Amino acid sequence: xxxxxxxxxxxxxxxxxxxxxxxxxxxxxxxxxxxxxxxxxxxxxxxxxxxxxxxxxxxxxxxxxxxxxxxxxxxxxxxxxxxxxxxxxxxxxxxxxxxxxxxxxxxxxxxxxxxxxxxxxxxxxxxxxxxxxxxxxxxxxxxxxxxxxxxxxxxxxxxxxxxxxxxxxxxxxxxxxxxxxxxxxxxxxxxxxxxxxxxxxxxxxxxxxxxxxxxxxxxxxxxxxxxxxxxxxxxxxxxxx
Amino acid sequence: xxxxxxxxxxxxxxxxxxxxxxxxxxxxxxxxxxxxxxxxxxxxxxxxxxxxxxxxxxxxxxxxxxxxxxxxxxxxxxxxxxxxxxxxxxxxxxxxxxxxxxxxxxxxxxxxxxxxxxxxxxxxxxxxxxxxxxxxxxxxxxxxxxxxxxxxxxxxxxxxxxxxxxxxxxxxxxxxxxxxxxxxxxxxxxxxxxxxxxxxxxxxxxxxxxxxxxxxxxxxxxxxxxxxxxxxxxxxxxxxx
DNA sequence: GCAAAAGTGTTGGTCATACACCCATGC
DNA sequence: GCATGGGTGTATGACCAACACTTTTGC
Numbered sequence: 001x002x003x004x005x006x007x008x009x010x011x012x013x014x015x016x017x018x019x020x021x022x023x024x025x026x027x028x029x030x031x032x033x034x035x036x037x038x039x040x041x042x043x044x045x046x047x048x049x050x051x052x053x054x055x056x057x058x059x060x061x062x063x064x065x066x067x068x069x070x071x072x073x074x075x076x077x078x079x080x081x082x083x084x085x086x087x088x089x090x091x092x093x094x095x096x097x098x099x100x101x102x103x104x105x106x107x108x109x110x111x112x113x114x115x116x117x118x119x120x121x122x123x124x125x126x127x128x129x130x131x132x133x134x135x136x137x138x139x140x141x142x143x144x145x146x147x148x149x150x151x152x153x154x155x156x157x158x159x160x161x162x163x164x165x166x167x168x169x170x171x172x173x174x175x176x177x178x179x180x181x182x183x184x185x186x187x188x189x190x191x192x193x194x195x196x197x198x199x200x201x202x203x204x205x206x207x208x209x210x211x212x213x214x215x216x217x218x219x220x221x222x223x224x225x226x227x228x229x230x231x232x233x234x235x236x237x238x239x240x241x
Numbered sequence: 242x243x244x245x246x247x248x249x250x251x252x253x254x255x256x257x258x259x260x261x262x263x264x265x266x267x268x269x270x271x272x273x274x275x276x277x278x279x280x281x282x283x284x285x286x287x288x289x290x291x292x293x294x295x296x297x298x299x300x301x302x303x304x305x306x307x308x309x310x311x312x313x314x315x316x317x318x319x320x321x322x323x324x325x326x327x328x329x330x331x332x333x334x335x336x337x338x339x340x341x342x343x344x345x346x347x348x349x350x351x352x353x354x355x356x357x358x359x360x361x362x363x364x365x366x367x368x369x370x371x372x373x374x375x376x377x378x379x380x381x382x383x384x385x386x387x388x389x390x391x392x393x394x395x396x397x398x399x400x401x402x403x404x405x406x407x408x409x410x411x412x413x414x415x416x417x418x419x420x421x422x423x424x425x426x427x428x429x430x431x432x433x434x435x436x437x438x439x440x441x442x443x444x445x446x447x448x449x450x451x452x453x454x455x456x457x458x459x460x461x462x463x464x465x466x467x468x469x470x471x472x473x474x475x476x477x478x479x480x481x482x
Numbered sequence: 483g484c485a486a487a488a489g490t491g492t493t494g495g496t497c498a499t500a501c502a503c504c505c506a507t508g509c
Numbered sequence: 510g511c512a513t514g515g516g517t518g519t520a521t522g523a524c525c526a527a528c529a530c531t532t533t534t535g536c
Binding site: 414415416432433436437455456457458459460461479 | 490
């Protein structure tokens with residue numbers, strides 16, 4: 001195996017998770033000082049990402065990075081865009097950072113997004129934190145743009161494929177499912193209509209089990225069956241334009 | 242401007258066009274001989290593509306390549322996936338080819354697809370030809386896979402956004418529009434239902450003009466209005482899962 | 483006058499939307 | 510016993526799918 005890094009190609013990961021009705025993103029701190037920790041030259045945030053090894057596939061690099069930062073194996077990953085604008089290096093800080101790392105300032109970044117189930121917890125620290133997507137801190141490079149394109153792409157995916165379940169625990173309630181859709185798409189959904197639609201899907205399988213303790217009235221649990229989904233969803237060509 | 246090539250990053254273009262009811266793809270010949278033209282070592286086909294310049298954006302490189310090969314400015318371009326498998330170099334020929342070109346055998350390719358209007362003609366020659374997507378010749382590298390992923394992506398796009406018009410001349414008949422959908426999606430569409438739906442869209446604008454000569458009965462012409470489309474299609478969040 | 487492509491309407495079923503109250507439990 | 514989130518039904522309109530014949534022209 002060839003573990004040398006390719007200096008001008010990086011993989012950046014937009015790691016997403018739902019929490020209390022909003023989309024959250026995992027970021028790492030970018031920190032650089034010259035002489036003294038109290039006067040850093042760079043102190044802001046960036047996406048989790050890294051360079052790739054010479055003998056590594058792009059998606060291998062992405063899942064490796066995901067595992068390094070979260071500790072989990074990913075359940076959903078999507079390569080959505082590659083960024084290669086020579087002006088991705090926005091400013092002095094970005095340039096300084098690439099120099100300090102010895103990487104090519106003209107680098108391209110293959111961007112992935114990952115969905116993390118809400119019952120999988122990560123220990124945050126001063127270098128690794130969740131941020132609400134509507135309250136992002138100062139970000140390095142073009143990472144604000146990368147996040148925004150990831151989110152656009154996710155919304156499209158969520159409306160056409162059953163990826164939302166990757167945000168939820170294996171067993172979930174219909175109200176959790178509804179809230180997940182509402183959070184991601186930033187819309188309100190009528191509860192009765194939603195339940196009708198959801199219970200009508202054969203691949204949203206009711207379990208003989210209730211969740212107790214979380215709310216006053218126990219709530220019925222469901223699971224998503226990929227098998228049933230694959231079997232039933234024969235591609236129907238609907239032109240929605 | 243820095244016109245040096247970046248040796249390990251390429252842009253590949255899947256250039257698509259509709260012709261007599263099928264999707265066609267523009268390919269260039271890959272030809273290499275050692276001593277004698279009559280005994281080539283390599284003689285197969287690849288996508289139009291090239292390396293990028295150090296000061297060029299990815300989409301600039303892609304549109305430059307499109308223009309070089311077709312002579313036209315593009316009307317629709319989509320970056321759909323980046324390929325970076327170390328095994329993209331399938332065999333002896335691929336390796337030989339990269340050596341003969343002096344490029345890095347571990348290169349990644351940012352892939353775009355382009356749609357060409359059916360009234361824009363390209364002069365074909367022995368090094369540049371259209372091929373039906375269902376009758377592709379022997380292809381170098383992973384280009385068969387790139388084409389297949391491009392086509393998958395196009396089908397999804399066609400069903401959710403008004404990109405089909407980029408295959409048609411500015412003025413088109415409803416039957417041409419229907420045939421375009423049928424060709425791309427490889428389906429049959431009921432003519433009466435289709436016309437009802439199409440004429441119901443405000444952005445498919447009837448013209449006071451008929452096409453004569455092509456068929457016995459003159460046929461009404463229509464145009465697509467992007468303005469009207471943008472104004473009327475307020476994003477409606479329909480969960481189709 | 484006939485071949486060839488253009489163009490036209492109705493019906494039944496499915497699915498999305500709008501809308502307001504009762505239920506089971508914890509405290 | 511009351512606060513909290515869980516859970517339920519009906520009526521209306523929009524849209525999709527199925528289906529066969531007439532119209533206009535070139536030759």
